[in-house]
Amino acid sequence: MDQKKLREFLNDMSLDEKIGQMVQVLCLFHEKEGVITGPENTAGYTEEEIRNAGSVLGSCGAAMLRRVQDNYMKNQPHHIPLLFMADIINGYRTVFPIPLAQGCTFNPELVQKAAAVAAKESAAAGLHLTFSPMVDLVRDARWGRVMESTGEDTYLNQCMAKAMVEGYQGTGSLTDKGKIAACVKHFAGYGAPTAGRDYNTVELSERTLRDNYLPPYKAALDAGCATVMSSFNTLDRIPSAANKKLLREILRSEMGFDGVVISDWGALDELIMHGIAKDREEAAGLAAEAGVDIDMMTTCYSRHIKKQALDNQKYLELIDEAAFRILQLKNKLGLFENPYKDADEAEEAEIILCSEHRNEAKEAAIESMVLLKNDNILPLKKNGQKIAFIGPHVNSRLIYGAWSIFARPEDTVTLMEGVNSLGIKEAVFANGCAMVDSIDATEINNTKIDPEVHEKLRKEALDYALNADVVVLALGEHPLQTGEAASRAELDIPKPQLELFRQVYEVNKNIAVVLFSGRPLEIKEISDKAKAVLEVWMPGTEGGNAIAEVLFGDAVPSGKLAMSMPYCVGQVPVFYSEFHTGRPYAGSEGKGRYFSRYLDIPNKPLYPFGYGLSYTDFEISKVRLSSNELTKESSLEASVTIKNIGSFTGKEVVQLYIQDKFGSVVRPVRELKGFQKIELKPGEEKEIVFSITEEMLRFYDINMNYVSEPGEFNVYIGNSSDTQNGKSFVLI
């Protein structure tokens, strides 16, 4: 429909209809007959409010969504179609590794493919829009939602944000088959809650916000992301859903975004809890003024914005503005012509979990695993080695992460199944212990098992361990220990599992740990004692196959940490691109007390950002620069030669870091500015070239101008963020 017609359409709509477009309710309400009075209706919607709401969330399924659409459009006075949204974060039914793990692939192409598969499957199931990508920068592993982000680094998150948007939406039209609209979230700064506690206050300087936290959202918008979700948190003490400066000035004026902004779940009601609105009427007014177009799951707009509008013309204009944006989104998706979009039962049956999708999920899982340590124990031998696979994750199907709301356990391959399908004969399997004990959050108490059963499990496991040549211990977090509302003050492996580790260690020291987690954990003891540690995160549907292939050397690990692994929890937030202090502590060489340091632990994390081993070794030459001067008009080339000097074909991530030595404000000690992932056969070598331009050196200076400053810079190229392989140049 052309813009003129769409405008006429809007002009013909009643005020109630327009307000209806601005309300989002659960799809579940439409799936049942009559008024929803059950516990799901927490907002207390009336039947009329549900009938008027212009978008719904949380459900998929071609046949059901077609039916819901038909019923809705029949009653909508202008037959405006309903918009279907849901959280498809790392896959629909074919589940890919969690986004944090996808960050560790350092492979945007692969991440784009993962998003494209998620879009294809969910589009066939009738979905129009996913609440992804989540690009909140995350540096505090206590926060449960770090699993949803691609990590601690601005540049890496920018690359992944773009990749995901292009995967979901494609680069053509949103009407294209198998494409869905993306929604970048949570705008802004949600990844920095004080003390890592979910929904807590965010205190960021405007400079850090702009330099480090905003660019990934901007990258998603530059890639054409159709919608934005505002965050729960405050910034400068203003909750985002009421933050005019954030949503109108920064998002709309500066970043040029003219699409739909949706609030996060219940966030308008939370303006009252935050204490900046005394009631829902005021909350509705504040959100509309800030530029929130859709109110997710409260009655603020549906019940209270009308009164404001009747009292004050300004609100009528805001309603028109919001309703028009929503109509435009529906139009971009082609819903006026085809309200079902790609909902198709036959297609659903054909493509969901097809072997092509499963293969891509397996590839992504393989590339996302990070080999943290390996004292010549991996890869395992397929024959002639007795291997005991022990731990509560050996048989667990819940390995796809907290947001995989459409995933089904029965579709997931466990580690045991993966090992068996490689035909490994001399392998035994035992759970060993319960995943968590009663100290953990109440929701997961029901996984507790009685002491007698526990003792039996432990005994069986120790017998196996005693008789094995190698023990693979599959340990880690319970899936409910990660995700939203899953902040943790301790980052340790759950107690029963740590005890199991210690007991196994007493009888067999040949241990390789396979670590399942939604966040970097505190693993000092495990890393000291085990001979190998393979971090597999929450690897998704094909997790078991992917892990087995890596363990037995059919695939070679190549993941790099997208978030630093802390030495211990007292160190977090810990990240490589910290700022220079006035008392830098140079580790073991720096002696004395009065430095920026801890008395009891090192400053450095256990494993830094960008770190990860392979089964092969790579040699990286010294950095070469095409010139030691850079001007605003020119560029310079920084290059290295990388050679595979080991005996496996493998992939390495060559990383470029730049340090601005002096600035008008304190600069980070170094920042990632480029990376290339390449595959090399044994003996093969390749030249890797990065182009450095003045634009890459910009930041918010003392006057809050986004500029570069002439002076000296260091360039580092290596295979982790602590590489010392560097050279310097001058920007003139």
Ligand code: BGC
């Ligand atoms: C989360 C969002 C999510 C929304 C809808 C909220 O609780 O913060 O990330 O998209 O629910 O499910």
